[in-house]
Amino acid sequence: AGRRCGLVWFRADLRVHDNEALAAASDASLSLLPVYLFDPRDYGRSSSGFDRTGPYRAAFLRDSVADLRRRLRARGSDLVVRIGRPEVVLPELARAAGADAVYAHREVSHDEVRAEERVAKAMEKEGVEVKYFWGSTLYHVDDLPFDLDRMPSTYGSFREKVQGVAVRRTIEALDQIKGLPKRGGVEPGEIPTLAELGLNPGPAMSQDGKPAAVTSSLVGGETEALERLKKFAAECSMQPKKGDKDSTRDSIYGANFSCKISPWLATGCLSPRFMYEELKKTATKAISAATNQKNGAAGSDNGMNWLMFELLWRDFFRFVTKKYSTGKNAEVVPATACTGALA
Structure with missing residues (x-):
């Protein structure tokens, strides 16, 4: 381990199993600073007047973050939770803890890709390296038999082209995970309530955001x-x-x-x-x-x-979304529309 501290930015990868960013940070660092951020831009109303994140989804996400914290603590580490914009909060935490690298998984949507770019730019000013990984699909993006900007726009063509591509082996969950750095005295923080995220509990939820006893619910984590x-x-x-x-x-x-x-x-x-x-x-x-x-x-x-x-349908949607949120395709509207895949 050559780095003083590795900051692991958890996003839509709220797990310890098959997590390349976490494994790479653990291998390369003397201490770890796992972080999850509730970005205010993901909440509130969209330009169309709809909730960006509804109360049920937010409750599921809170469950997932709380479970990740428990699983990290059981392995000797912890999870730092904050409300804030990643390009603002992550440099502050890196500076306080003396982190010299950020490890995170890439995502696919326009807003997520822009967030990655803003974080990379902010960290460059701090002299902190940013290392992105891929872990949200069955097939790894680097194993596709075509460049992403040549990604087929129809599922049939995509399925035909990926026939024979091997699925990479999963990464084992770490039994022990390095603890938070002593420098900076970074506190883990509390997981925000729905009210703190600007949300009102749904009709089938109690005031603390938990599902009412009479309803069946999905538990995140x-x-x-x-x-x-x-x-x-x-x-x-x-x-x-x-x-x-x-x-x-x-x-x-x-x-x-x-x-x-x-x-x-x-x-x-x-x-x-x-x-x-x-x-x-x-x-x-x-x-x-x-x-x-x-x-x-x-x-x-x-x-x-x-x-x-x-799972192939799911991969198709994620890869085609990535294609149209990156580089020269970012302003192009995809010409395909399909429904019914696993979300």
């Missing part, structure tokens, strides 16, 4: 995501083959299946590569079991073909 994935894998292994006449009832192919995992993928509480690996293991075991049955037919995909289809 990596811990919940991994538990859901475990149940999801068990559900996949119990499914009949897709061709069976009774396979649509209460099955992963039925109407009730969609969006069981997508909120955790969207906030980065769950890595798509980790999800793919875990379900691939489940499918392999199920196929092996079917092979050993006297009357069983080997080769049931137990949802793996469906999973790849959905």
Whole structure:
């Protein structure tokens, strides 16, 4: 470890498993300053008059940040939480803690890309290096068989071109994570309430922003995501083959299946590569079991073909969004529109 302190800027990657930015910072630094920022520009009203972030999404995000803090603390570190613009707050924290590098994952939307550019510019003035990584898709952006500015504008063309591309192995979650630097006395801070974010609790939420007891709710965080994935894998292994006449009832192919995992993928509480690996293991075991049955037919995909289809759709949307939010394509409106992919 050659650096004094590495600042890890958590964004839509609220997990410790398969987190390249966190792993790289840990390898290169004597101490770590993990940070999550609630950017005021992500809240309030948009120019169209809609909430940029609604109370339910914000509550899910608060859950996810709180869970990340617990998981970091369990490994010997902590999470610094602030409300503020990244290009303002991150240099202040880096200066106070003596950080000499910032580690973060890149994102894809126009506003997120602009935020990355502003942070890089602000850190350059401080003499702090910024290192960006990629970790939000099944396929790594560097492994695509085309430059991003030549990204196909239709899903069919994209799917054809990425056939045969290997999925990178996931990065193991660290058992121990380096603690906060002693310099600067940076306090972890409190996770803001919905009111502090300028939001009113929804009708099915109590005043403290928690879901009312009578409602079912989604709980944010990596811990919940991994538990859901475990149940999801068990559900996949119990499914009949897709061709069976009774396979649509209460099955992963039925109407009730969609969006069981997508909120955790969207906030980065769950890595798509980790999800793919875990379900691939489940499918392999199920196929092996079917092979050993006297009357069983080997080769049931137990949802793996469906999973790849959905994750490829998700990759397509993220890559095409990145294409039109970067460089010379930033002001161009994409000519494709599709619906129904895993968010």
